[in-house]
Amino acid sequence: MRKPNFEKAAKIAVLTLACIYTAGCKKSLDEGDPGISMAEAEKKAAELGNVIVRPTYNSTSFLRNPLNGWVMYGKRDATDAYWDTQFFVPELGANVKAIDYASACYIRTSWRSLNPSPGVYTWRDLTSQMGKLINGVKTRGLPIAFRIVVDGRDQGENTPAFVFNAGAGYWLSNPANTSQKTPFPQDPIFRQHFTTLIEELAKDFNDPVITSFIDAYGLGKWGEAHNVVYAAPGTLTDAQTEAAKAETLDWITGLYARTFTKIPLVINYHRLIGHPTSWGAVNANSNMLLTNSINNKGYSLRHDAFAMTDYYQSWEKAFAATWKHKRPIIMEGGWIVTGTHRYWIDSGGQYREGHPEDVRQAEFDRSAEAAVNMMDFRVGETTSWFQTSFPLVQRFNTEGGYRLYPDEVALPNTIAAGATASLSHRWVNMGWGYCPNNIPQWNYKYKVAFALLDASGAVKKLFIDNASDPSKWIKNNPITYNFTTTSVDLTPGTYSWAIAIVDKTNGNKPGIALAVTGNVTNGWLKLGDVEVQSAVTTPxxxxxxxxxxxxxQFASGENGQTAMMCNRPTASTWETFTIVDAGGGKVALKSMNKYVSSENGATTGITCSRTTISDWEKFDWIVNANGRISLRGNNGKYISSEDGQSVMKCNRATVSGWETFALN
Structure with a gap:
């Protein structure tokens, strides 16, 4: 490789080691990471005729990646300036914007705010409050997440009046306040109009570029999937309640799964999922109902109030553990600084009044335990994150979710035009979460790809390793892939190898930002130069x-004075050979007016010392699939470079890396 930010090894080194920034090469995996040793990696690369590149992990960069990182909350009544709200950070001695640390924006809103009357959808009207709110997010480059609330008991008219006017059944918890109607979710009129809403929403937001995830249940108080009303209290038997829960959950999860086919869907993993009560012992059917949604509808997990011990208990922790690294988990912090759920009265008794940082630490710890991908800057709680717990904000960005990078890549730096390249690449995830490439809505769309770039950085050839799967890259478990490209059918010249995780559903463009320090252009990490040479099909x-x-290194005839070696970093007259027609389809190699001789295997080393051509000086010229050539002597064995560590011999029964040569 020829770029100035790559260092050649010593003259007799087995291969070139390379790094992607001038501070030096990464000598080994971070402490605690398993993997093959450097010596083993070098040996394997040498067998393939490749060089090794070891990109350097970036442990501090903030990466905005899909379904990963902090989530900023939107407010129904927010003005456009809301997104630029600043918070003072003592550790920095400066103000910062929460949006600069977020990867998505979460809007928990009412059905009425989105669809106040039949056929009216406020998000399509940029002059409406909702239109301004959503557009404010989009113009700042963040994807949106939604939860749609229909329950009216605490927040008033969350379901629009036209639904009830059409005859939908409801329960009114406070007859004196007619705006607090809560619809029965099994009512056919309710379902008809709600289905229309979700179908219309999906027309505009079933797009992973603009939508991060959908909190796709929304029933019950605050849409948190508990305290759901199916009938007036005392009307249904226990069996009827369980039947209503199961049927309703199947209906609403089926609706979202049918309409939002490209967007991750999440559900609150509450121990009383869909139940008419909020508190109490675990319902026997909760696990079954949630598991059905996960397995049959492709749902992922979200839980409210991670640090509020009355909400997040042993059942919730155990359920999260069951799905760790199988489905992504999103964490919502507790409403603890303001309102009725003051943290110092939490039943866990672990929080000091006047110290919200206690709760922030607990949320961080519970999130690490559950290996969450996303955490919340909840409205009303964001200030305390920045003013009392900013180091945790930074730690989650660098420790939580997923942080992916290739810690070792082996690839050729010369290749014949039209040939294939045999590569290997090893990937490490330094985050505690995982890249949920396996969820149905993504359907393994993220794959490792190699590109050959021209001098302007344009992709001239793309190779996708379809065997690669980022969802399997778990912390402390590096995974290596061996990959053979398709034909490198490019005009001979100098190109750059580059690597990325591409999105196959978005034109094979890089879709995951890598946690590396190096030359990254448009998502492609440059690895070094490769010389595409003219194809050699005949001697x-x-x-x-x-x-x-x-x-x-180059093979030297040693002027016929000693056995040949393949250890010269540059080529001069002794390293130059003329190809001579030896008859019968065979060739001879001539240097310094002498011929290379196999010496019938030459256990003491082949020489370039014969003045005439006999059988030992004749070789079969073989072009390998990767464009490199091999030379087979009259003994049926191949010449080996011996990796430059000893004299060259003609005694190998098969071709591997040491038995192949590039032409220069």
Whole structure:
């Protein structure tokens, strides 16, 4: 490789080691990470005739990646300036914007705010409050997440009046306040109009570029999936309640799964999922109902109030553990600084009044335990995150969710036009979460890809390793892939190898930001130069060539004075050979007016010392699939470079890396 930010190894090194920034190469995996040793990696690369590149992990960068990182909350009544709200950070001695640390914006809103009357959808009207709110997010480059609330007991008219006017059944918890109607979710009129809403919403937001996830249940108080009303209290038997729960959950999750086919769907994993009560012992059917939604509808997990011990108990922790690294988990913090759920009266008794940082630490710890992908800057709680717990904000950005990078790549730096390249790449996830490539809405759309870039950085050739799967990259478990490209059918010249995780549903563009320090352009991490050479299909009779081994060194005839070696970093006259037609489809190699001889295997080393051509000086010229050539002597064995560590011999029964040579 020829770029100035790559260092050549010593003259007799087995291969070139490379790094992507001038501070030096990464010598080993971070402490605690398993993986093969450097020596083993170098040996494997040498066998393939490749060089090793070891990108350097970036442990501090903030990465905005899909379904990963902090979530900023939107407010129904927010003005456009809301998104630029600043918070003072003592550790920085400066103000910062929460949006600069967020990867998505969560809007928990009412059905009425989105659809106040039949056929009217406020998000399509940029002059409406909702239109301004959503547009404010979009113009700042963040994807949106939704929860749609229909219950009217605490917040008033969350379901629009036209639904009840059409005859939908409801329960009124306070007859004196007729705006607090809560619809029965099994009512056919309610379902008809709600289905229309979700179908219309999906027309505009079933797009992963603009939508992060959908909190796709929304029933019950605050849409949190508990305290759901199916009938007036005392009307249904226990069996009828359980039947209503199961049927309703199947209906609403089916609706979202049918309409939002490209967007992650999440559900609150409450121990009383869909139940008419909020408090009490675990319902026997909760696990079954949630598991059905996950397995049958492709749902992921979200839980409210991670640090509020009355909400987040042992059942919730155990359920999260069951799905750890199988489905992504999103954490919502507790409403603890203001309102009725003051943290110092939490039943856990672990929080000091006047110290919201106690709760922030607990949320962080519970999130690490559950390996969550996303945490919340909840409205009313954001200030305390920045003013009392900013180090935790930074830690989650660098420790939580997923942080992916290739810690080792082996690839050729020369290749013949039209040939294929055999590569290997190893990936490490330094975050405690995982990249949920396996959820049905993503359907394994993220794959590792290699590109050959021209001098302007344009992709001239793209190779996708379809065997790669980021959802399997878990912390402390590096995974290596061996990959053979398709034909490198490019005009001979110098190109740059680059690597990325691409989105196959978005034109194979890079879709995951990598946690690396290096030359990254448009999502592609440059690895170094590769020389695409003219294809050699027949022996170049009469031409002078140089033979470069898999160790990147040149073979020398040694002027016939000693056995040949393949250890020269540059090629001069002793390293130049003329290809001579030896008859019968065979060739001879001539240097300094002498011929290379196999010496029938030459256990003491082949020489370039014969003045005439006999059988030992004849070789079969073999072009390998990767465009490199091999030379087979009259003993049926192949010449080996011996990796430059000893004299060259003609005694190998098969071709591997040491038995192949590039032409220069």
């Amino acid at each position: 170049p009779i009469g031409q002078s060539i140089k033979l470069r081994g898999s160790n990147n």
